[in-house]
Amino acid sequence: MAVAKLKQIPRKGPLGFAAKVGIAIVLGLSFAVVWSTLSPTSTEEEVTTNRNSFEGEILEPESKIPPGSKERNKEKDASLERIKSNTTVAVSKPEEEKLKGNGTEVKVNEEREEEDKKEEEGDGENKEEQAEIKEGDAQILEETKDENENPIEEDVNTNPQGDEDDGGETDNNRKSQNKKNKKIGPLFDPSAQYHWKQCGMKSGHNYIPCWDFESDAHQRHHERSCPHTPVMCLVSLPKGYREPLPWPERESKIWYGNVVHPKLSSFAKSHSWLKISGDHLEFPKEQSEFKGGANQYLDFIEEVVPDLEWGKNIRVVLDIGCIGASFSASLLEKSVLVVTLALANDQTDLAQVALERGMPAILGSLGSRRLPFPSGVFDVIHCGDCNIAWHHDGGKLLLEMNRILRPGGYFISSTTHGDVETEQGMRKLLASISWLILAHKTNDENEMGVRVYQRPASNDIFTLRRSKNPPFCKEDEKPDIAWYTPINTCLHRVPAAIEERGSDWPAEWPNRLFTYPDWLGDLQGRLHADQDHWKAVVEKSYLNGLGIDWSTIRNVMDMKAVYGGFAAALASQKVWVMNVVTVHTPNTLPIIFERGLFGVYHDWCEPFSTYPRSYDLLHADHLFSRLKNRCKHPIVIVVEMDRILRPGGWAIIRDKVEIVNALESILKSLNWEIRMTYGKDKEGIIVAQKTTWRP
Numbered sequence: 001m002a003v004a005k006l007k008q009i010p011r012k013g014p015l016g017f018a019a020k021v022g023i024a025i026v027l028g029l030s031f032a033v034v035w036s037t038l039s040p041t042s043t044e045e046e047v048t049t050n051r052n053s054f055e056g057e058i059l060e061p062e063s064k065i066p067p068g069s070k071e072r073n074k075e076k077d078a079s080l081e082r083i084k085s086n087t088t089v090a091v092s093k094p095e096e097e098k099l100k101g102n103g104t105e106v107k108v109n110e111e112r113e114e115e116d117k118k119e120e121e122g123d124g125e126n127k128e129e130q131a132e133i134k135e136g137d138a139q140i141l142e143e144t145k146d147e148n149e150n151p152i153e154e155d156v157n158t159n160p161q162g163d164e165d166d167g168g169e170t171d172n173n174r175k176s177q178n179k180k181n182k183k184i185g186p187l188f189d190p191s192a193q194y195h196w197k198q199c200g201m202k203s204g205h206n207y208i209p210c211w212d213f214e215s216d217a218h219q220r221h222h223e224r225s226c227p228h229t230p231v232m233c234l235v236s237l238p239k240g241y242r243e244p245l246p247w248p249e250r251e252s253k254i255w256y257g258n259v260v261h262p263k264l265s266s267f268a269k270s271h272s273w274l275k276i277s278g279d280h281l282e283f284p285k286e287q288s289e290f291k292g293g294a295n296q297y298l299d300f301i302e303e304v305v306p307d308l309e310w311g312k313n314i315r316v317v318l319d320i321g322c323i324g325a326s327f328s329a330s331l332l333e334k335s336v337l338v339v340t341l342a343l344a345n346d347q348t349d350l351a352q353v354a355l356e357r358g359m360p361a362i363l364g365s366l367g368s369r370r371l372p373f374p375s376g377v378f379d380v381i382h383c384g385d386c387n388i389a390w391h392h393d394g395g396k397l398l399l400e401m402n403r404i405l406r407p408g409g410y411f412i413s414s415t416t417h418g419d420v421e422t423e424q425g426m427r428k429l430l431a432s433i434s435w436l437i438l439a440h441k442t443n444d445e446n447e448m449g450v451r452v453y454q455r456p457a458s459n460d461i462f463t464l465r466r467s468k469n470p471p472f473c474k475e476d477e478k479p480d481i482a483w484y485t486p487i488n489t490c491l492h493r494v495p496a497a498i499e500e501r502g503s504d505w506p507a508e509w510p511n512r513l514f515t516y517p518d519w520l521g522d523l524q525g526r527l528h529a530d531q532d533h534w535k536a537v538v539e540k541s542y543l544n545g546l547g548i549d550w551s552t553i554r555n556v557m558d559m560k561a562v563y564g565g566f567a568a569a570l571a572s573q574k575v576w577v578m579n580v581v582t583v584h585t586p587n588t589l590p591i592i593f594e595r596g597l598f599g600v601y602h603d604w605c606e607p608f609s610t611y612p613r614s615y616d617l618l619h620a621d622h623l624f625s626r627l628k629n630r631c632k633h634p635i636v637i638v639v640e641m642d643r644i645l646r647p648g649g650w651a652i653i654r655d656k657v658e659i660v661n662a663l664e665s666i667l668k669s670l671n672w673e674i675r676m677t678y679g680k681d682k683e684g685i686i687v688a689q690k691t692t693w694r695p
């Protein structure tokens with residue numbers, strides 16, 4: 001109409017410049033009105049809700065309003081009022097794929113340009129169904145602060161180099177990551193059809209990608225080496241698999257069939273501290289891999305080093321090698337967290353037994369690369385019945401222990417045998433790195449020689465070094481970069497300034513969990529906010545509102561931890577949490593250790609270093625959306641979750657609504673039980689439980 005009127009204006013000579021500009025503005029506004037009227041509404045949100053607010057349960061990662069401001073408080077109060085008035089949720093389900101699960105491949109469209117077209121074609125195929133949420137579930141975290149209020153990840157970077165560490169990705173992933181200007185479609189192909197198959201590796205139900213040779217079940221890589229092609233198969237279950245016994249019963253008795261291993265039976269017959277009794281593998285409390293018992297062994301260590309107080313100034317311990325789990329179990333009673341580094345050359349897989357019992361463990365190796373831990377975080381490193389030649393190869397392995405051991409921390413080694421060459425080599429190496437020899441004594445009870453060393457707590461002692469070998473690490477050496485990073489044969493200095501992490505010992509446990517040291521500076525407020533948030537989430541939703549029987553939950557993983565708030569909120573529960581800090585995000589893992597918790601670095605574009613069925617619960621908060629531009633095949637993350645989660649285990653996933661919707665279809669194709677889906681304002685949550693189904 002506007003255009004028609006313009007044409008009817010009689011011609012009175014050439015228009016001036018101002019008139020031409022006016023006509024252009026009118027035409028532009030007319031086009032905008034027509035476009036907004038006729039354009040279709042967005043169908044991106046397949047999970048919707050009638051609520052006016054998401055109650056802080058689903059986190060939004062970015063915000064322009066600072067936390068604690070008046071505008072934010074007013075926004076929160078108004079949101080809470082709206083929450084109380086309406087609790088009906090509408091959930092849209094995609095049309096279910098008719099899959100038998102007995103196919104031979106998973107068909108995934110890798111052409112992202114075509115994904116956009118197919119997504120548009122499939123938008124109209126979805127059907128919606130209404131679902132009433134119970135009053136308890138509808139009350140999901142009314143008083144919590146979402147990530148809009150606390151953009152904790154975006155602004156905090158204790159790892160200044162950021163993405164400089166490429167995470168050891170394959171060449172293909174690196175090339176994909178470098179294509180920054182290429183438009184990337186949805187994370188999961190909406191047109192993909194998933195036809196799952198079981199893995200055909202000889203290791204069968206014990207298959208560990210990146211460690212097991214695919215062609216030989218009895219061989220492992222000396223160091224982590226992932227397959228060139230994505231792992232898209234499902235690991236089988238042991239015959240007659242049963243859900244683990246509830247805690248604490250599982251600490252002393254597990255189902256033997258769950259951990260059946262070719263060499264485990266003969267190992268049990270030759271060791272008195274574990275025995276096969278019917279369908280169970282039992283661990284008598286009066287027996288231990290340490291003669292006289294683990295408690296006597298620990299008491300002896302405290303006796304020779306009185307400053308070492310288990311469960312007070314000693315909280316986080318790394319145990320090198322896995323003979324049994326009595327060391328971990330005994331320290332657990334003293335409020336000490338022990339994570340076992342199971343060495344890849346263990347042919348009996350005793351660490352899998354430890355995980356089944358509910359004890360923390362990961363698979364690794366002592367070779368040419370750094371361990372996936374930050375620098376200066378362990379209070380104690382222990383190597384029981386140790387036969388590792390620490391002094392070989394220039395003392396490279398002991399220098400790695402020096403890197404991850406806290407300044408002033410203790411290194412404990414015990415052995416039932418020794419030789420003169422080893423003793424001389426160790427003394428020379430210890431002098432070169434200025435470690436103190438606190439004790440070198442034989443335990444009469446078990447005839448085991450115990451040696452306790454201490455890393456220097458200051459740099460003053462280094463002036464007494466007679467040799468400059470090993471040299472000090474360069475100033476630009478980044479000690480926290482540990483993912484596929486070679487071990488440098490250099491000596492790290494001790495942090496000296498009060499604003500540096502490691503310059504002071506943490507508070508005693510349990511005050512350590514909520515005592516934030518001065519070196520955190522402005523981050524202290526962020527940690528308080530993060531703690532308050534997850535405390536509310538766990539108490540008001542996770543523990544009571546999701547239908548999870550927490551008596552069956554022991555081994556928990558936070559797949560994308562930030563400050564350890566989720567783990568801290570579960571501290572009163574009988575669980576332990578493996579906090580995973582992804583290698584492409586800010587380096588907050590040292591903060592997690594400082595709080596008396598533990599975790600590892602990892603890149604979820606690759607499989608995790610653990611055994612199948614290791615965990616009872618997986619928690620993933622905005623993990624998938626943060627990997628959209630990183631992983632070439634994001635579906636492998638779901639496949640890996642299926643591998644490391646035991647049947648009957650739970651997954652709580654919080655992410656963008658389109659990702660949650662796609663995950664629902666994928667998990668259904670895996671025959672997982674969807675226990676809850678909930679979404680609002682582009683954010684969603686899905687709670688699912690793995691079944692015993694295998695293709």
